[in-house]
Amino acid sequence: MVNEFLNAAATETVPLFEHLDFEFLLEYDVFAPAGRGRTRVHKPPDLFCGFLHCYYENVYGTRPVTRELQHSLVWYYCGLDKPPSRDTIDRFLTGLEHVVDDVFDRLVEQAAVRGLLNSMYSIDSTHVKAIQHNDYASWNYDSTAEEHYYGFGCTLVSTGPKIPIAAEFTQAKQTDQETAMRVTCDALAVDTPIWMLGDSAYDILDWHDHLLAAGVVPIAPYNPRNTDDPLDIEYRVEDHIEEHSKDVQLKQSILDETYNRRTGIERTNDAVKDCGLGRGRARGRVHARTEAFLALCLRLVIAITNFERGDDPGRERLKL
Incomplete structure (x- = not known):
């Protein structure tokens, strides 16, 4: 029963990542390996997809996110080669702090080119x-x-x-x-x-x-x-x-x-809160701000995904 639930949860969020370009995250030096000569274990786009999945499933905080991404179906559908450790999750979130505004702006651009803005x-x-x-x-x-x-x-x-x-x-x-x-x-x-x-x-x-x-x-x-x-x-x-x-x-x-x-x-405020605004478990202002912008990013991703699938972009969930 647990595996069936995880399978449904993981496959539901797959469309979140099909029509969007997250490869721009590779441009940011803040996600480079910690030591000289080390190779990157997980790509930033995949970890970002992992966070989007967790927020969509109302999973917040580095420990719960790490636990959620330990499930094989989840990390596989998010594009990860293997489950990330909590240290990896912490490092990614710390790196995201420095560029989360730019990530949000990139997603706004993707919504704009699809004609989702009005006058x-x-x-x-x-x-x-x-x-x-x-x-x-x-x-x-x-x-x-x-x-x-x-x-x-x-x-x-x-x-x-x-x-x-x-x-x-x-x-x-x-x-x-x-x-x-x-x-x-x-x-x-x-x-x-x-x-x-x-x-x-x-x-x-x-x-x-x-x-x-x-x-x-x-x-x-x-x-x-x-x-x-x-x-x-x-x-x-x-x-x-x-x-x-x-x-x-x-x-x-x-x-x-x-x-x-x-x-x-x-209604936008309510939709963003449904995406996790104010539900994070951050202990500092900077991490709390990052988690707030993650919720904003998720709202944009859901709207764009619904639009690409021919559904109402104003829907707050994906239509199964």
């Missing part, structure tokens, strides 16, 4: 829970859930069928202006949308100015708490357009209708 971007932050033994995490308040949690935060930009295209790992869920601007710039580097949606936390003058200068319409609810002399508007962009352009007009109904589609970022 509407949404930005939001979500909580990332950590284990109690992670001394680098802290207690934060999640105003959406109205509860305190121990962990970090993650700011995401998503588009299309729950596709994350830019992200940053933060100390808390609440996003500061610097992070908001950096993640927004990363998203615009992928492609230029028509709309950029954010909640009232993104009622930031520089954020609006930057997007409008790039030809993007930002829609974020006006936050009257930011001034002693509040304006009679619903969205900050109304004031910007009235002040800087006499030829452009946006109806209130269009702004409302467009903003209501911001729920897509919330």
Whole structure:
């Protein structure tokens, strides 16, 4: 019975690796053998596939990942020549820390060339829970859930069928202006949308100015708490357009209708959490960040795989 389960689990994740190019991982020196003259025992693409399989099966942490990859069917279907040791897993994860942003960007590119992005971007932050033994995490308040949690935060930009295209790992869920601007710039580097949606936390003058200068319409609810002399508007962009352009007009109904589609970022957050965001067992901030980006990578891989198989890329699991 156990072998039947492992066979089903391993063969289910095989499609995750069929249509994607992970060979670019070989370009990074951080995965080179530890000593001079030594040969590489396991290739980075194969170990990356191993981690994707484990996260897909809700297996997190170096010890559980090592145990999972000891099963012959699993390591074989992930492309490994033999089961990796825990030291190998630790070294790979440490090396991945240095390049995980680039790996995520490469997968975003693979989603983009398949036409999975659309003209509407949404930005939001979500909580990332950590284990109690992670001394680098802290207690934060999640105003959406109205509860305190121990962990970090993650700011995401998503588009299309729950596709994350830019992200940053933060100390808390609440996003500061610097992070908001950096993640927004990363998203615009992928492609230029028509709309950029954010909640009232993104009622930031520089954020609006930057997007409008790039030809993007930002829609974020006006936050009257930011001034002693509040304006009679619903969205900050109304004031910007009235002040800087006499030829452009946006109806209130269009702004409302467009903003209501911001729920897509919330579905993306849920999908990424289903891929392991906030379920890691890392003890430090750097490892926790790496595990968060692994979850983001898995979400992209699932979307691309479903698309390649003719299924809905917005599905959060593979269709058997």
